Amino acid sequence: MKKAVIVHLAAISALLLLTSLGILGESGAKLLPASLVFTDQADPIPRVDLIQVGELAKLLTASTAERPLLIQVGSRVLYEEAHIPGSEYIGPADSAAGLARLRQRLQSVTRKKFIVLYCGCCPWSRCPNIKPAWDMARSMGFSKIKALYIADNFGADWLEKGYPVAKGD
Amino acid sequence: MRSLWIVIAAGLVLSLALLYRHQQPGSAKPAFGTLPVAPDFSLVTIDGQNLNLTGYRGKVVLLNFWATWCAPCREEIPRFVQLQDKYRKDGLQIIGISMDDGPGPVRQFYDDFHMNYPVALGGAKMGELYGGVFGLPIAFLIGRDGRIYARYFGVTDPSLLETAIRKLLSSPSN
Numbered sequence: 001m002k003k004a005v006i007v008h009l010a011a012i013s014a015l016l017l018l019t020s021l022g023i024l025g026e027s028g029a030k031l032l033p034a035s036l037v038f039t040d041q042a043d044p045i046p047r048v049d050l051i052q053v054g055e056l057a058k059l060l061t062a063s064t065a066e067r068p069l070l071i072q073v074g075s076r077v078l079y080e081e082a083h084i085p086g087s088e089y090i091g092p093a094d095s096a097a098g099l100a101r102l103r104q105r106l107q108s109v110t111r112k113k114f115i116v117l118y119c120g121c122c123p124w125s126r127c128p129n130i131k132p133a134w135d136m137a138r139s140m141g142f143s144k145i146k147a148l149y150i151a152d153n154f155g156a157d158w159l160e161k162g163y164p165v166a167k168g169d
Numbered sequence: 170m171r172s173l174w175i176v177i178a179a180g181l182v183l184s185l186a187l188l189y190r191h192q193q194p195g196s197a198k199p200a201f202g203t204l205p206v207a208p209d210f211s212l213v214t215i216d217g218q219n220l221n222l223t224g225y226r227g228k229v230v231l232l233n234f235w236a237t238w239c240a241p242c243r244e245e246i247p248r249f250v251q252l253q254d255k256y257r258k259d260g261l262q263i264i265g266i267s268m269d270d271g272p273g274p275v276r277q278f279y280d281d282f283h284m285n286y287p288v289a290l291g292g293a294k295m296g297e298l299y300g301g302v303f304g305l306p307i308a309f310l311i312g313r314d315g316r317i318y319a320r321y322f323g324v325t326d327p328s329l330l331e332t333a334i335r336k337l338l339s340s341p342s343n
Contacts, residue, residue: 075236075238075268075269075270076270077268077269077270077291077292077293077296078268078302078303078304080292080293081293081296081297081301081302081303082301082303091270092238092270094238120303120304121236121238121239121304121305122239122240122241122304122305123241123323126239126240126241128238128239128240129238152304152322152323153303153304153305153322154303154304155301155302155303155304156303156304156322159301159303167293168293
């Protein structure tokens with residue numbers, strides 16, 4: 001009996017230690033600072049329409065997978081500093097001008113095209129760009145459209161994890 | 170058997186401590202280990218004034234990378250305005266580096282938020298100078314000696330930041 005209690009406590013300790021060191025819970029389970037857990041997005045993007053960074057990185061290196069059209073909907077400055085290779089800059093989708101550019105870009109794209117939108121300017125729930133961009137694309141009839149789930153920002157969740165980046169225009 | 174219990178208890182305490190630390194907002198990370206000198210830069214503020222970091226040597230500088238569209242930035246900037254007022258006479262200088270794509274919204278924001286410290290447009294090169302600004306906000310706390318004492322990713326914890334500022338201000342040389 002005592003042995004079982006010890007084993008359980010040891011397991012809990014190990015689990016807590018691994019979690020606190022960030023070894024466990026990379027994707028959805030990532031801990032956010034309490035002050036960053038906001039619920040600004042009243043109508044968030046459904047979980048099924050999200051793609052995790054690890055999943056996208058794997059997909060981009062797979063020779064057999066369909067390569068998505070990658071669109072960055074954040075600021076130009078952040079795009080110039082680092083972006084996913086092959087991704088296109090559209091600009092912040094929180095503005096009418098940004099949404100107009102996105103609409104224009106997507107006009108000529110077949111509605112069955114696999115598209116991934118991403119930003120990464122800010123913690124996910126505070127990002128002003130990703131939701132309007134996703135809404136716009138959905139309203140245009142795209143069915144295979146995903147939003148890249150970036151928990152904190154592009155640097156922490158993509159670049160620092162060693163996934164490939166490109167710089168400049 | 171007793172020593173095993175001690176090991177487990179120590180493990181639990183350590184884990185909880187690390188977990189607590191991990192959850193702190195805008196937690197400061199050790200600045201590269203050996204406190205590097207903050208890279209100098211020369212920019213022009215949105216008021217048309219020259220802005221050089223070396224011009225503030227001898228002061229404690231909070232260098233804040235932000236943008237008008239960044240919700241967490243908008244949350245903490247009013248606190249920075251208060252800090253600037255409170256500690257200006259003690260030698261605190263806050264500098265805002267906007268990562269917006271153009272000056273228009275920055276000027277409007279500057280007025281709307283009654284910003285009382287210099288603000289300049291940064292750009293990709295300025296971000297790279299500070300190790301890359303790949304998300305906002307980011308802040309660097311620079312001592313009177315021009316060295317970086319802390320980096321803050323995300324919203325700064327008001328209490329922790331003020332404590333760090335007071336500590337640097339109280340040291341004449343740091």
